[in-house]
Amino acid sequence: MLIFYFLFFFFFFFFFFSLMFLINDYCVFLEWNIYQINSFMVSYLLMFDWISMIFISVVLLISSLVILYSSDYMGVYFYSSNRFLFLVIMFVLSMILMILSPNLLSILLGWDGLGLVSYCLVIYYNSMSSYLAGLITCLINRLGDIGLLISLCWLMSYGSWHFMFYLDMYNSSIFYLIIISSFTKSAQIPFSSWLPAAMAAPTPVSSLVHSSTLVTAGVYLLIRFFNQFNFLNFFFLFISLLTMLMSSFCANYEFDLKKIIALSTLSQLGLMMSSLFLGLVNLAFFHLFTHAIFKSLLFLCAGIMIFYMNDNQDIRMMGSLTSFMPFTCSCFNISSMALCGFPFLSGFYSKDLIVESMNMNMTNFFVYLLFYVCLGLTSCYSIRLFYYSFIKGYVGCPISLFSEGFNFMKFSIFILTFFSVLLGCVFMWVMMIEFYFVMLPFYIKIMTLFFVIFGLFLGSELTLMTNYFLNINFYYFTNMWFMMSYFNYLYNIFYSFSYNYSFNLNWGEFYGSMGVSYYLSLFSFYLQNYMMSNMKMFFISFLIWFLLFL
Template structure:
């Protein structure tokens, strides 16, 4: 009962703060108003160390979405993680610390406090990835931690570089930054948002519990890089190389998802594809559209993960989609919510994902790009629809090969209650945002056949995904292995980390053998051995004992 009260209290608290943040976000947007609260902590010569909180439309809206999804995840976790288990309270506190670290990063325009939230996200995400304490979890946690440390290094160098400005409030100096700080910040954000070649940690983080995956991949950890680049929008510059990397991330993740059979990894790769789309819009200076897609994507992606968690929960922790099937007969409501989130991911008209995704693609068409870039964008759209219909076919229409579903049914629980709310927002949140947010949009004029080309590519992706079942004999086992292993990117990363780890072990042994053996540690061992030998000599030799007693007696006199 105590644990249940903790879950309920934090659920209502986060939901209430989310509604308050949404209200003030709308007020700030209507009045074009921002509020900065600065608390001066220390002045050292010309360097001012202070803590700053920034309240504006972007921070309040994003914090509202993060807290709303967090409240749904906490309510969901009470049933999923076992509300009466001994570890559920530890899990709840880890999730709360994770959300607080994200809010610390959202609300601060200061690089030092952003670094605290950034490191808090990395540390607590590592604790959550290794939550089940298995060998696979430890390897996934190692990959996640080491990859994110690369981005942390870039942020630390930015903090050191900004010391010459006398302050770390980047929001006041972003018009005066040189290209080095911009490149370091882009590298940090690309690492945190898992762009190529740092993509391998995102599917590896699926070793965490499913509610954490819903939180991490919708609105917190992986979106931190996109959000930080939105804050650094004045320092973003168009680069064909960065744009090509983001486009290749979209295609790469979509192709790998078409040959993956792990349910959670497929959804993780879909997150990677959408992060690439956000980066593309950012690099083309479409800041408002990127933020709009960030909000809508958070809603339907969290719903997608939570529905997948219910499937896994009732399938005895099975995540292989080849063993699922016909769950639409036993769990019709959950299946319907799962399909709604999948269709929103594809950009089916008048769902949440359509309003942001279609605008980004149409704006991309008006950008001065070559034909190859257009082909990559439309190929990624088709592949997104392909793995989505493949996922629906395997998990819903395919014959069940694991267990009897006679005793599996849609019963009311806290998991279902959280899905109710997220389904509503996955359908209506996009249009509500369009009506309430004054987006800086330009009128896009194009012929009808180009206008419907995006929808036709989505339909073509559906057909291609269904035809893959009939043409599966054309793909060899090595081809499946190559794509399911993310083009061996995970193996290459593990090889690189392993080499660095071996170097650290060798250097540690070298220092232990020479530096410490002939230094303080070796000297302490030597003196300890001498004292033990002297003590044995005194205790076992009567002459030494008498001489020692005589010397002690003489000194006492």
């Protein structure tokens, strides 16, 4: 409780000072000279401006409420819970270290701290699945560290690691290295497979990791490194749009509650990245905040459901939860509507502005169409999740009886619900984003709302289908476009002890030899059918030729 009060106090402290710095346009540098020999100097630098301080305030708010939530969810005053608490505090400190640094060397310290502590948190339950998930998380994040280390060595030739002062001078290859490193942290294609795998961590950790800390570290680094000339890049824009599309499709095929929310995080990260590569850096930063608040709320509500449903995460085994836990379900629905971009909730202000600015940005029709399709798919999987967990009849254990009482878990989701309703418009006034002048025809202006409503309709229709459309591609979507399986070869090369599971399907198997053998057997079946019923076929062929001659 003491740590909760401490972090919550510093949330207000940093929020107040960020507003003051924003109004007066202040920026404070604190430099600590560690080592100097001749002209070479290693110094530690902290930069306090309104961007870093307002982001720290959001991180502190979410982490304080997660620690309060964990006191009920994980238990208190025993060895394992203390270990969990210290890991979360180390995680938050690594993130703050990364946010405050305009120096690439100190950013690498925070970046590595995030990677290592996230590995410890993912393997917290010590099961085989958590070890494998931790291995995937750790190895893919190492790839990003390689890119950062190369750019760090490259920056030596510029005479300083303080990248803030050299953004207009750098070679574009350095920017590409930084972008690819950020792609590993923010789980863009082809590094997406670690994000759903990291769901093996406890739910409060998932709430912290997948809303405001680990996955947003890459987006924040790109916002700091933003250079208009290098970032208006259609190749990277296409990759981030593809990530949005892939994760939205996969979420519509998934039945694991936490994985659906993780895939929605991936979709929103794709939206942030694509807005960055369209040059909308302020809007990407704005969406970073609003998404952090409502996504952490979504995870914490899902954690309460899992907590009361005997650690069950399958949404098919839930149903009618509104009868048992009305308050949690209300908070869950508010955050889900904010995710869809429902008008006047916090997600609406940032998402709507990003889409409308994209319309004014003179992009091609393909980008335009993909943006709107992903918007519709977001509301599609949200309404599907809503149907399975709240409307459908309860199909769990018939003798289970549970009801929610007021505890710290409810208190933390109440505060987050309050912020996820109000924070969007408050930030819009504070950051003065409403001065964006958006002028669009009426039918394009309401296109966003139309696609959200169309997605809701499509999701409700999808829940009624017993047999899924595109059923042959079910494995393709539930295995994240088979991205996971190709990393398995890397494990087998580098780690001889890794497990080779039979269900790791590959593109080559599904659309290669297995696919060819399937179509060959189908063709031979039709041929055999033709030979067996030769009289009937003879008359049909005679009729066809007769009609042709006529």
